[in-house]
Amino acid sequence: MEPQTTPSFPTVQRLCSVYGLCGALLHDGTERVSSSAIGQRLGVSAFVVRKDINWLGEVGQVGAGYDVATLRTRIGEALGLERTLRACVVGLGKLGSALLQHKGFALEGYTVVAGFDANTNRLETMRAAVPLYPAHELQDVVRRERIDTALLCVPAESAQRTAEALVQGGIRSILNFAPVVLSVASAAVVVRDVDIVNELRVLSALASFQESSGSGEHLDKRNTKGA
Amino acid sequence: MEPQTTPSFPTVQRLCSVYGLCGALLHDGTERVSSSAIGQRLGVSAFVVRKDINWLGEVGQVGAGYDVATLRTRIGEALGLERTLRACVVGLGKLGSALLQHKGFALEGYTVVAGFDANTNRLETMRAAVPLYPAHELQDVVRRERIDTALLCVPAESAQRTAEALVQGGIRSILNFAPVVLSVASAAVVVRDVDIVNELRVLSALASFQESSGSGEHLDKRNTKGA
DNA sequence: GCGTGTGAACTGGTTCACAGCG
């Protein structure tokens, strides 16, 4: 019935991708899908797809692949993706504003309920669909509004300090876009770092190897693990 | 002298992070650093840091850690991060505009030289420091301007099609922000997918496990692999 | 026969222990 063991981290990642893919497939009206088809769309082997899905228990019809709707539901239940979490955006620079205005989180289990910035000037001139608050109210508002998740888009210098305020406010998870690795004391808070600049470095490095290995070689490339 | 074997993917990622960290340390005026200090800042063990750095050959002074400047240079040389690549932003929606205006790529080995969008209206009303072009000129401009890298910020539906145009234009690497996995035929092109919505799902799943495992347990969390 | 479910082998990345130099 319920998942016996917590799955490995890569498995969680891939199941989340499969969940998203199922959404897209449903949107297109596709009702059934095979492990190899999923693998192709996700750039992984059919083996791992089956292993991952199998962690959920038996889901597919043996000769005929998986029912897309069922698969999606089962993954959603097992990973706790069905609920809607309350999110906020902290730091309303270029990236923060973009995320704040992004429609589509709503469809994916998140409601953005607040924005924060240290620059009160910016708060006054910005138009937004949700309430904006000055940074010093961060902790209180997070607690009062029962915010689950923060999208942290502040400069590197203030990232650690801001994260600590979020934790004090009782946040449950943080998606960190600042180019530092946060160190959060509380084990009750989940943190994930998405460092775009570092992604560019990785890309540059891979391209560099690519060039020097005379058009042959392969080093997996891909790999969407952790931003 | 030169790297014998291509390092594993996780090693490349971490070395890129170390490279970035060295930059920050130099900025602070720190001249020497130990593997354990690096490990702490990056959220990994000192063992892996040493193993990774050791792939470069001997770098540190045995009793006294690493010289930050030397370390940075060695990593830069080995991974090909010293050169400056020419980049463009494709798709000037919220995220694309934010990236286009982001200062700081310049400091990290990238020059943004062009922007593209299918909406000509948007091109006219936008102010930007670099030339903007309509989407149908993508392939030609990429070739003419010798653009190495594309930051792909178009909607999911057009991502695959756009990527193919980029490849036709002779692009070397693509950082894809669209929530699909690109399938690129040419082995000469490096692709990396950064799916923010999927990161949110992963975060949600991890938080869910976190809750159900009664404040104990640990599932590595962290892990910045690939976004 | 196609395609899932799954135990067994395998690969390679991480962890550890310790040698050696400042």
Add this chain to the structure above:
DNA sequence: CGCTGTGAACCAGTTCACACGC
């Protein structure tokens, strides 16, 4: 005595092969 460099043990995830149901 601290901290790097590195070979050996360990372990986890992936790959493979095959049984079984439609």
